Amino acid sequence: MKKKKVALTGLQLIELDACTGCGQCLKFCPVQAVTGDASISPPEKIRHFKYLLQAQGGGVLSRLFRSRKPSDEEMEKFVSALFKCTTCGVCGTVCPVGINTQKLWAALRTELIRMGKEPPGKQKDVPDVFRRRKTPYEKDVAEKPLWRPAGLKNYPSHEIGYFVGCGVSFSAPPMALGGARMLESIYGGFTMLEIEECCGFPLYVLGFEDIIESMVRKNVAGLVGQGVKKLVTTCACCMSFLTNNWPKYTGGKLPFEVVHISQEVARAVETGVVAFKKELKETVCYHDPCYISRGKPYVVEEPRRVITSIPGVIFKEMERNRQYSKCCGAGGGIRRVQDEEHTKISCEIALEVIKDAEAEGADTLAINCPACYERMHLALTKLGYETKLKIKDIMQMASEQL
């Protein structure tokens, strides 16, 4: 009998076998660091999932050697651990055998959902929210443009498209505006979708892949209809998903180029199209978002070039940077659980980054992702942490210095 296809790729199944359980990743896992829970560790998640797969089938000899079926209690613990993960992927960066964990965790979640398991808390309601709202927030897609100030022109047709993203629109409006101002100064204008549905990233990362395709197709058709040749996004998660996943929903290749706004601004500064006139006498640290620093797209030098091109700025690198950067605690859908336990975990992770920036004597911590932006601000209020450190989006900073 032919074996049933799983939600994992062939390489991901090999990755499950490649984990040696060496523990190199343990001291890098942000969730394990704040919770002290060993069940969350990458080798443990892989081990439990392998048990689950082995328990499902195989030949006579495999059955002889395989492990027993996980108990309900073990299964519950495993599901909880897997959905508590922020999918930051730093475990994969430091893995001696190169397991691409950032993608692996999403695939394991998809497979668990196929097996009929449910994510915790309000995570399981996310597909329903999407069907009703077309965004991961309990806010309608029609409310997305509310960040736009009067006077900001949205061209009906333009070669430059601005994909703002749900997180930027709803939880980090200064990012949206900063990006828009920078694009105006580089290109003179741009076009945006009036009904910009979610890119699909939150569904992908939670394992709900089924309803993404129609949203992607609608967005792509809309952007093509508005004449977009180059699509600029300011959200790191959108950037990653548009680059790596959208092509598979549209026949292998997108009809436009996708770039991150920091790449555009860095290029514009270097070619003299944009110049920062105002001085900013501050020490600035930059936090690399997980989804544009661990693999493709690898956007790590351009944001640094933007920051260092602002007159007066003293740029300081945090101890963990680029592909080794710490997690902000907001990723992997942990924010969507919306209970006290998960919120506390993610805020404590965010606070670690804030403390690292303080240790470098930073006045400002530059952010480049709406999830990081939202979580770090929440961490300060939620945990009552007092600091003089300013947390600002990189485009917000840049647009203020024009």
Place this chain on the structure above:
Amino acid sequence: MERPEFWGLNPSIKNIFYILAALSLFFFLIGCYNRLKTWQTGLEGGPGEPGSGSLAGFAWRSFKTLFTSGCLSARRSFRLSRPRAFFLLAVQWSFLILFFGTIMDFLDAHVFPGFLSGRPYLVFKLAYDIAGTVFIVCIAGAIIRRLAVKALPSSGYDYFLLMLMLLVGITSFVMQGIRFNLMYWTDEPFSPLGRLFKILLSGVGSGNYEALYNISWMVHTLLALVLIAYLPYSRMFHIFAAQITTQAAKEREKAAGIR
């Protein structure tokens, strides 16, 4: 001096060995086949990812990457922790030397009788002894680390595998120690740990070393055959799988522009 693979053994033990070796190989091959079949149930990956294609393609890719410089030098591990990387290199190279040594043993006993003799044999003996010593120290270190580091999740399977490897290593030196107690051998000076075991085992079993040698040979061989049979069903299968993932990571990072 020649390599004494089956020296001093009762002929019936040798025959039992062949039957058990065939069984062990059968379990090993079936296990490998099942693993490859499981890999085949995966979805097709992106360009360059092994996720489609034939079983032979998977096997070839795995085999080829075994000989890449990145794999042989544990390059990825050196990025973050030198002590860990040196430990990994020690395990990897001692295992490789012991593995190829076993293949040479087989060739010497069955294909080219007597090719392991004279000075080349003594060099082989010393390399084999050093690799065996390093292997035992590393595996013992791995067991202690698993016991000491509470954050490192370990199951009974992990300890079973590590203990099995440790026992295979130790029993090989027990066997040698007994052989050296039987009479003087010209390869004795080329086996420092074997000599240590000779001292430790002198007088054991009221000096009935011949019977003890037969028993220790059987125990060592049985454990080694169990290890071979168990390999594809255990975590140790990473020695094949990790070559592919390491190569895939290298290609992925190159495509992303990560130095």
